[in-house]
Amino acid sequence: EVQLVESGGGLVQPGRSLRLSCAASGFTFEDYAMHWVRQAPGKGLEWVSGIRWSSGSIGYADSVKGRFTISRDNAKNSLYLEMNSLRPEDTALYYCAKDKGAGYFDYWGQGTLVTVSS
Amino acid sequence: IQLTQSPSSLSASVGDRVTITCRASQGIANYVAWYQQKPGKAPKLLIYAASTLQSGVPSRFSGSGSGTDFSLSISSLQPEDFATYYCQQLNSYPFSFGPGTKVDI
Numbered sequence: 001e002v003q004l005v006e007s008g009g010g011l012v013q014p015g016r017s018l019r020l021s022c023a024a025s026g027f028t029f030e031d032y033a034m035h036w037v038r039q040a041p042g043k044g045l046e047w048v049s050g051i052r053w054s055s056g057s058i059g060y061a062d063s064v065k066g067r068f069t070i071s072r073d074n075a076k077n078s079l080y081l082e083m084n085s086l087r088p089e090d091t092a093l094y095y096c097a098k099d100k101g102a103g104y105f106d107y108w109g110q111g112t113l114v115t116v117s118s
Numbered sequence: 119i120q121l122t123q124s125p126s127s128l129s130a131s132v133g134d135r136v137t138i139t140c141r142a143s144q145g146i147a148n149y150v151a152w153y154q155q156k157p158g159k160a161p162k163l164l165i166y167a168a169s170t171l172q173s174g175v176p177s178r179f180s181g182s183g184s185g186t187d188f189s190l191s192i193s194s195l196q197p198e199d200f201a202t203y204y205c206q207q208l209n210s211y212p213f214s215f216g217p218g219t220k221v222d223i
Contacts, residue, residue: 035213037161045153045161045204047213059211095160103208104151106172108160 002026002107004096009112012086020112022079022096030074033057033099036081038092039111046092049081050099064090086116119143119207121216129222134195138219140188140205149209152181152190155218156201164203165190195221 008020022034035050049060049070058070069082079096093113097105120143130136140150148168153161163172165181168188178193192199200223205216 037215044202044218045155045206045215047206047215050211050213057211059213061212100163100166102167103149103206103213104163104166105153105161105206106163108162110160 002098004098004107004109006094006096006109006112009094009114011115011117013118014087014116016086017082017084018086018114020081020083020094020096020114022109024077024079024096024098027098029072029077032101033103034072034079035097035099035105036070036079037095037097037105037108038090038114039095040089040092043092048094050103051079083114086114088116090114091116119146119209119214121205121207121214123203123205123216123219125219126217127220127222130195131223132195132197136192136195136199136221138190138203138205138221140183140190140216142186142188142207145185146207146209148184149207150181150183150188151206151208152179153204153206153215154199154201155204161204192221 003025005023033052036048067085071080093111095111096109098107100106150168152165155161169181202220
């Protein structure tokens with residue numbers, strides 16, 4: 001059974017940093033691209049970042065480019081999102097999602113909540 | 119690439135046929151997916167490659183379109199289908215989602 005478990009969320013002050021993790025199991029992690037998608041309270045979905053299996057292709061939403069860094073450790077079956085210079089508008093539930101191929105997200109975690117506030 | 123969805127919300131009854139449209143700001147071939155999200159839950163993949171039904175998804179869901187115009191149809195709305203639906207484009211980074219269509223009773 002595929003499982004994606006996010007962690008690392010919490011309350012953080014504007015301008016500070018936070019690192020999210022996603023622990024994957026139930027599939028061969030290194031064979032698949034992975035993504036982060038966020039959802040602000042009461043709002044729609046926003047794709048944040050994605051990374052191919054080999055880390056050779058990485059993309060970011062314009063809203064986070066230069067502040068967020070995605071990475072993966074295939075030996076640990078883990079995906080990460082390093083978030084710097086956090087802003088109140090980064091407040092959201094952050095989901096980790098598995099890419100079944102070509103960018104279609106077939107499995108999602110339950111999300112970890114990030115709140116940016118002073 | 120920007121995605122628009124219409125309508126933003128709709129009210130329907132069990133048994134109704136419902137169609138949601140998604141328009142892209144530029145051509146994206148068939149690189150479109152549709153997701154269903156219920157309150158407090160993660161999104162669920164329904165359709166990929168514009169018209170391919172994801173495994174386990176009921177056949178009352180269907181997708182069509184290519185280029186810039188796409189649609190998701192539910193042939194006979196069931197009680198469990200009341201949710202918010204999002205289209206997604208994955209033609210190239212950065213990926214993007216539409217603003218969503220809420221389907222309620």
